[in-house]
Amino acid sequence: MGICPICNGFEQYATQCQNCGSKMENKGREAEYYDDYSPYMPIDEMKLEDGYPNNFQNGECPHLFVCPNCGQDQVMMIKE
Incomplete structure (x- = not known):
């Protein structure tokens, strides 16, 4: 089990929108957006059910990024 640097506030991650170029x-x-109880489930358990078959083995944490300008969203895999 790794530690996500973004979840734990060690780092910030910046990416640009592929649609409009905004930050x-x-x-x-x-995984916190799946259902009402998903934020309360153990992280490793959610990784086994989240639809990304390699993120548990590769030590990656999927984060949702949204463009405030155009609404485009993107999931980025953050290395733990």
Whole structure:
């Protein structure tokens, strides 16, 4: 089990929107948006169910980034 540097506030990650070029905003772990109880489930358990088959083995944390300008969203895999 790794530690996500973004979830733990060690680092910030910046990426540009592929649609309009604006700076995208980090909206947190993608798994937190699955259902009402997903933010309360253990992170490693959610990684096994989140639809990304290699993120658990590769030590990656999927984060949702959204463009405040055009609404484009993108999931970025952050190395733990």
